[in-house]
Amino acid sequence: MIKIKENNKNVAEFNLLYDSVGWGAYDNDISKKALDNTFYSISVYDDNEIIGYGRLIGDTICFLYIQDVMVKPEYQGNKIGTMIMNKLLEKISQIEQENSDLRVYLGASKNKEKFYEKFGFVKRIDADLGYGMILKR
Numbered sequence: 001m002i003k004i005k006e007n008n009k010n011v012a013e014f015n016l017l018y019d020s021v022g023w024g025a026y027d028n029d030i031s032k033k034a035l036d037n038t039f040y041s042i043s044v045y046d047d048n049e050i051i052g053y054g055r056l057i058g059d060t061i062c063f064l065y066i067q068d069v070m071v072k073p074e075y076q077g078n079k080i081g082t083m084i085m086n087k088l089l090e091k092i093s094q095i096e097q098e099n100s101d102l103r104v105y106l107g108a109s110k111n112k113e114k115f116y117e118k119f120g121f122v123k124r125i126d127a128d129l130g131y132g133m134i135l136k137r
């Protein structure tokens, strides 16, 4: 049975998913700090097995970033990602009651833009804004 938990901070589950989608896993201490500093998250389970995750980070009132939306490969294509996004957007709607100017961002992985477009996200360039930028290492 598919279950959803809010604000679960299980490092092992987070790292397992991270690894499963090919992003590699962080050290446990790094993941723990990242999860401790996460504003809101959604974890999805098939019975007791973690199969999906997504989180919101940010200042909680003016700027929020959707981060780390990931679904275990064998469960992809079954609307689990949609379920995660809808729950994150529900939380975002609650914050919008407090601040209607809330800005919500995300950085799409390559070729994942179409997935996010389904939830109303547009490329910054199409909203007459500059490019999103990242510090190059």
Ligand SMILES: CC(C)(COP(=O)(O)OP(=O)(O)OC[C@H]1O[C@@H](n2cnc3c(N)ncnc32)[C@H](O)[C@@H]1OP(=O)(O)O)[C@@H](O)C(=O)NCCC(=O)NCCS
Binding pocket: 021, 068, 069, 070, 071, 072, 075, 076, 077, 078, 079, 080, 081, 082, 083, 107, 108, 109, 111, 112, 113, 114, 115, 118
């Ligand atoms: C991207 C991801 C979260 C989507 O989750 P999912 O559960 O497979 O997606 P869903 O089944 O909810 O798909 C919802 C819709 O998005 C579409 N979609 C999903 N992934 C897509 C992609 N890569 N490109 C285009 N469309 C995509 C689906 O076809 C579906 O369309 P429909 O509503 O017309 O049927 C998942 O594939 C994943 O975890 N990928 C690896 C990690 C990743 O890259 N995450 C994104 C980080 S920015």
